[in-house]
Amino acid sequence: MAKxxxxxxxxxxxxxFGIHATLVxxxxxxxxxxVWIILTSFKPKASIRNLKLIDNPTLxxxxxxxxxxxxxxxxxxxxxxxxxxxxxxxxxxATAGFAISRYNFPGKRPLMWTFLITQMFPxxxxxxxxxxxxxxxxxxxxxxxLVIAYCTVAxxxxxxxLKGYFDTIPKDLDEAATVDGLGPFGVFWRVVLPLAxxxxxxxxxxxxxxxWGEVAYASAFLNTNDKFTLAYGLQTFxxxxxxxxxxxxxxxAAVLITVPAGLVFFFAQKHxxxxxxxxxxxx
Amino acid sequence: xxxxxxxxxxxxxxxNPKPTIDKLNIDINDGELMVFVGPSGCGKSTSLRMLAGLxxxxxxxxxxxxxxxxxxxxxxxxxxxxxxxYALYPHMSVADNMxxxxxxxxxxxxxxKKRVDEAAKILDLAPYLERxxxxxxxxxxxxxxxxxxxxxSPQVFLMDEPLSNLDAKxxxxxxxxxxxxxxxxxxxxxxxxxxxxxxxxxxxxxxVLKDGYLMQCDAPRYMxxxxxxxxxxxxxxxxxxxxxDLPVVDGGVKLGGYVxxxxxxxxxxxxxxxxxxxxxxxxxxxxxxxxxxxxxxVEELGADAYIYGTAAGVNQIDTxxxxxxxxxxxxxxxxxxxxxGETVHLKPKPNHSHVFNADSGQRLGK
Numbered sequence: 043m044a045k046x047x048x049x050x051x052x053x054x055x056x057x058x059f060g061i062h063a064t065l066v067x068x069x070x071x072x073x074x075x076x077v078w079i080i081l082t083s084f085k086p087k088a089s090i091r092n093l094k095l096i097d098n099p100t101l102x103x104x105x106x107x108x109x110x111x112x113x114x115x116x117x118x119x120x121x122x123x124x125x126x127x128x129x130x131x132x133x134x135x136a137t138a139g140f141a142i143s144r145y146n147f148p149g150k151r152p153l154m155w156t157f158l159i160t161q162m163f164p165x166x167x168x169x170x171x172x173x174x175x176x177x178x179x180x181x182x183x184x185x186x187x188l189v190i191a192y193c194t195v196a197x198x199x200x201x202x203x204l205k206g207y208f209d210t211i212p213k214d215l216d217e218a219a220t221v222d223g224l225g226p227f228g229v230f231w232r233v234v235l236p237l238a239x240x241x242x243x244x245x246x247x248x249x250x251x252x253x254w255g256e257v258a259y260a261s262a263f264l265n266t267n268d269k270f271t272l273a274y275g276l277q278t279f280x281x282x283x284x285x286x287x288x289x290x291x292x293x294x295a296a297v298l299i300t301v302p303a304g305l306v307f308f309f310a311q312k313h314x315x316x317x318x319x320x321x322x323x324x325x
Numbered sequence: 326x327x328x329x330x331x332x333x334x335x336x337x338x339x340x341n342p343k344p345t346i347d348k349l350n351i352d353i354n355d356g357e358l359m360v361f362v363g364p365s366g367c368g369k370s371t372s373l374r375m376l377a378g379l380x381x382x383x384x385x386x387x388x389x390x391x392x393x394x395x396x397x398x399x400x401x402x403x404x405x406x407x408x409x410x411y412a413l414y415p416h417m418s419v420a421d422n423m424x425x426x427x428x429x430x431x432x433x434x435x436x437x438k439k440r441v442d443e444a445a446k447i448l449d450l451a452p453y454l455e456r457x458x459x460x461x462x463x464x465x466x467x468x469x470x471x472x473x474x475x476x477x478s479p480q481v482f483l484m485d486e487p488l489s490n491l492d493a494k495x496x497x498x499x500x501x502x503x504x505x506x507x508x509x510x511x512x513x514x515x516x517x518x519x520x521x522x523x524x525x526x527x528x529x530x531x532x533v534l535k536d537g538y539l540m541q542c543d544a545p546r547y548m549x550x551x552x553x554x555x556x557x558x559x560x561x562x563x564x565x566x567x568x569x570d571l572p573v574v575d576g577g578v579k580l581g582g583y584v585x586x587x588x589x590x591x592x593x594x595x596x597x598x599x600x601x602x603x604x605x606x607x608x609x610x611x612x613x614x615x616x617x618x619x620x621x622x623v624e625e626l627g628a629d630a631y632i633y634g635t636a637a638g639v640n641q642i643d644t645x646x647x648x649x650x651x652x653x654x655x656x657x658x659x660x661x662x663x664x665x666g667e668t669v670h671l672k673p674k675p676n677h678s679h680v681f682n683a684d685s686g687q688r689l690g691k
Contacts, residue, residue, distance in 0.1 A: 215412050221379070322413050
């Protein structure tokens with residue numbers, strides 16, 4: 043009997059089943075923990091550790107979190123640190139990336155290598171020296187110390203990213219703008235930056251996340267409750283074993299903590315469009 | 326409006342053994358369309374960029390009018406440039422692209438709009454003013470790039486091979502448009518191209534550059550009839566001039582079995598010269614005298630026909646250095662071309678011969 047063949051773009055029922063089964067399992071693995079956390083956050087304290095997915099839904103965990111803990115303060119601390127990291131980090135990375143992309147200067151290659159090499163040290167090694175630097179500048183227990191520390195992580199990476207993006211913007215546009223009367227900063231600000239929107243969006247999101255979820259530096263540099271960032275503050279909900287984590291506070295916090303990151307991503311993805319430079323130059 | 330003067334202008338890239346532009350001296354008159362032409366790497370674009378201020382000047386001076394602009398930044402030179410690949414701002418509409426320089430200069434919005442509208446009318450861009458460059462065709466983008474220059478009404482237009490990205494038909498069309506537009510606006514223009522046809526058809530004067538040196542600068546017609554040296558003779562004109570290495574004999578130079586009369590004082594005692602004759606400057610002779618040519622290829626173009634052939638004892642000199650041997654070329658009547666394999670006799674028309682020094686390549690005589 044002739045073997046049944048399938049037209050291009052069609053597959054056998056068995057292959058189809060296999061592919062879909064794999065996708066379903068993978069999606070379940072990805073989505074389940076998040077769904078579980080969201081559902082758990084609405085369960086009353088007494089039944090929080092049972093396995094029922096939905097059990098007397100209530101908002102009491104949220105009200106407890108917002109009213110009885112420092113959550114809102116930590117939240118605003120985190121927002122401040124993350125936003126400042128984003129602004130300062132992108133400002134430095136974009137200008138540095140532009141300089142490296144467009145100008146030749148002595149030490150350009152070593153500088154690029156330095157950026158890469160700094161990325162290779164784990165935080166555990168850097169934390170002590172950076173701590174002593176911060177303490178020398180009286181920056182311990184300030185948000186500035188975190189912004190600076192996060193920039194050391196984010197700026198080198200983003201500089202590489204943005205340099206690569208700026209390289210794709212034709213230099214002829216710079217020259218056209220120069221002849222039209224712009225200085226170097228004008229070229230950067232009015233021609234190159236608007237065209238680098240996708241690159242900027244990605245790096246901004248990255249710097250935001252760097253600061254938003256970071257625990258190690260925060261736990262080393264901050265020591266009073268009023269300065270804590272979210273990621274560090276939430277640790278107070280996880281006492282040392284054998285005491286169990288405070289699930290009724292952790293789960294609503296985990297839900298709320300994703301909101302700003304989600305918002306930033308929402309605004310960033312709108313700028314992730316291809317072909318911004320299309321039509322500017324031929325070829 | 327203004328004149329442009331290159332005075333010993335030199336550009337030497339660090340690390341290069343010799344300058345890319347070596348002591349360029351040239352005067353461009355007020356309102357003139359000057360074309361720089363030459364093979365790639367001759368420095369024509371570099372010299373234009375030096376005038377634009379995009380390239381450093383390492384020696385000498387550049388003047389626009391009486392102003393020494395040698396060390397001025399591009400924005401202070403009052404020049405507008407059309408780039409080879411247009412370099413339109415992709416994130417701005419056509420109108421914004423054209424008005425950008427004025428906006429930077431702080432011109433009032435109404436005035437910008439007025440001037441953009443005027444330029445758009447001249448260039449037939451009015452329906453496209455709100456479009457982004459990516460929604461335009463190649464020819465339209467080219468016109469926007471022109472418009473961006475026109476709107477500024479600068480002292481000098483700089484055009485860096487503005488037609489090389491257009492298809493052949495559009496190129497011919499646009500080239501006449503640019504030339505007539507330039508004449509209408511009367512703005513001094515420096516136009517760079519590698520295409521000698523473009524140079525001949527557009528330029529008030531043409532400057533031929535090679536390896537950073539100015540070879541000749543003259544009106545197209547004069548340059549065609551009086552090339553200063555072998556390089557210009559071979560570069561200007563299409564199809565190219567036949568350039569042959571010929572011995573000097575009594576009464577002239579010996580072209581195969583024929584003696585082309587050249588006066589003794591023109592030859593200046595040389596025993597060998599480079600002899601140049603354009604394909605259209607030869608007649609088929611009926612009396613069996615003249616250069617004997619065996620026809621290899623006949624190209625019939627309708628009005629004309631070109632015959633390619635080999636002639637005994639006559640060798641084309643290798644001007645472009647590619648080592649390939651070149652056939653002898655002549656233009657004949659398109660209605661009665663000889664056949665392939667036929668032997669014909671060609672006679673140079675009187676007073677259309679060009680004689681050059683065999684060593685220096687410089688023109689001998691008038």
